[in-house]
Amino acid sequence: IYAERRKILIDQANTLYQQGYSLDAEAVNKSALQIDPTITQSFINQAEKLVNQGKTLCQQGQFQEALSIFDQAILLFPGDASVYVELGKALFEIECYDEARDAYKKAMQLDANWTRAYxxxxxxxxxxxxxxxxxxxxxxxxxxxxxxxxxxxxxxxxxxxxxxxxxxxxxxxxxxxxxxxxxxxDSSKTQAFDQQRQELINRGKMLFDLGDFEEALAVYTKAISFDPHFKDGYVGKGKTLDKLKRYKEARAAFQAAHSIVSPIQPIAQNTSWMYKEPFRYDL
Missing domain, CATH: 1.25.40.10 (Tetratricopeptide repeat domain)
Structure with a gap:
């Protein structure tokens, strides 16, 4: 009776696993073990054989076939972290990175020592x-x-x-x-962001100094796209638009710069007229 009941549960677990209900399959599998705890070692032995078979398939480049084998091993012995690692490796090889990540996470939940492998x-x-x-x-x-x-x-x-x-x-x-x-x-990555932003600003200034105002305008526009909260992009854009005699657009750029000024980015004394005087920007 026990053997028959256990077989029914194992078959049910296999069906659930094939349908993608892995958590339900594991629960049913545990019920099968509770009916006859003496079969635990047998399941472990079978799982180890399956894992070795899966590893061999991976060595032969047959990763899809290996996935099915590892799934069977997990069904037999879901508490073995190393099986999830092998599953993760196979998924990684076929570029199923999100699924590989989840397999590794399951392994780490069972045994944190697998974190390094991940x-x-x-x-x-x-x-x-x-x-x-x-x-x-x-x-x-x-x-x-x-x-x-x-x-x-x-x-x-x-x-x-x-x-x-x-x-x-x-x-x-x-x-x-x-x-x-x-x-x-990681807040230290701010430095890399700031360097890239400054690279755009410097490129715009170089083009401005060379008198290549159209190209300078394009670069300052890119700088604003990269960081719309940094005033130097707007100031450079405003100066360039001024050179191109696009005065209303220049005023809008200077006003945008003025609106985002902070203690970290003060307005230089000698450029404050750009924001205050109506001058030609009202033409």
Missing amino acids: VEQGKTLLNKGKALEELGRFEDAHVAYGQTVLFYPMDANAHMYLGKVLYELERYEESRDTYKQAIYL
């Missing part, structure tokens, strides 16, 4: 992105960094490098938002 996998993706970025392959680097963020969303470096490559692709608003996430995770 971190190292994240570094693998990050280093791939860095290598592509150094080759100037920014689109490919963007993909790699995006995968890193998906797999390891709490890594501030991953967000920072993603922000950097988005900046190189001139996707400034996305870059800004990504940097914000990096700064949220």
